[in-house]
Amino acid sequence: MxxxxxxxxxxxxxxxxxxxxxxxxxxxxxxxxxxxxxxxxxxxxxxxxxxxxxxxxxxxxxxxxxxxxxxxxxxxxxxxxxxxxxxxxxxxxxxxxxxxxxxxxxxxxxxxxxxxxGKVELRLSARYREEPLLKAVIKSEPWLARNDYRSYADKIQHGQEVLEAIERRRDIGKKKLFGQLGPLLHDFVVDKNTSAMSFGASLLINRKDLAQLDHMLDEFARDADELDFKCVGPLAPYSFVRDVVRISQEAAWA
Structure with missing residues (x-):
């Protein structure tokens, strides 16, 4: 300022x-x-x-x-x-x-x-439901179902291993999602602030493709029943024009 x-x-x-x-x-x-x-x-x-x-x-x-x-x-x-x-x-x-x-x-x-x-921004939020997610993780990595802890430290270590497995599943799911949506995406920006149980992104697509994108998200959610999606838009492309203002700072009062 x-x-x-x-x-x-x-x-x-x-x-x-x-x-x-x-x-x-x-x-x-x-x-x-x-x-x-x-x-x-x-x-x-x-x-x-x-x-x-x-x-x-x-x-x-x-x-x-x-x-x-x-x-x-x-x-x-x-x-x-x-x-x-x-x-x-x-x-x-x-x-x-x-x-x-x-x-x-x-x-x-x-x-x-x-x-x-002709392009619009969509704000996509994906959140995992805990119980279905844990079931899916254990199904893919059965050894995580163990509960034979020898010590408190062993229990903490097991919890860390489960968390890492959840993060791996999240990253795989995220990569798969954007891969499937790829043909419709002109650009996308993944949020830096994510958690093990959620992620978000800004998507740039043609306005005419909105209905098709909704259909693809519905299909993906049916195949990955541990995921809930929320999509907000269409919006003006805020996330893709961050350098528009190039006015000298000496001229501006914010």
């Missing part, structure tokens, strides 16, 4: 989309009262922005409301076209949006919009 006094022409940045964009009315965004959302245009690009009061506090007591407003604006644009979403909390002078975001990265942003056209 860079400290400083905000100016009257500061704007809040939601993302970048293609221009022209229809409908032209983009509704309202963050703020109290909510500010009108508009496009700051450069050639075939439009930055999705709204005005910011100099005294506006994005976080504080209004954080939840502003988070929801940010997500609503991104989703409204996403429902009508392609958007490269910017993470919550980015504020800068309007002149910098045009010069440092749209103009300086024009070709790269336009290529990325074309690449993501």
């Amino acid at each position: 860079v400290t400083g006094t905000r100016k009257r022409n500061d704007v809040y940045v939601y993302g970048v989309t293609a221009f022209p964009f229809l409908p032209r009315t983009l509704g309202q965004g963050i703020g109290d009262p909510p500010a009108d959302v508009f496009l700051s245009r450069y050639k075939q690009l439009g930055a999705v922005v709204s005005g910011m009061k100099s005294s506006e506090d994005l976080r504080g007591p209004a954080l939840r409301k502003n988070l929801m407003a940010h997500a609503d604006v991104v989703n409204r644009v996403f429902q009508r076209g392609t958007i490269l979403p910017v993470a919550f909390g980015y504020v800068c002078p309007l002149s910098w949006v045009r010069k440092q975001l749209l103009m300086s990265s024009y070709d790269w942003l336009l290529d990325l919009l074309n690449e993501l056209d």
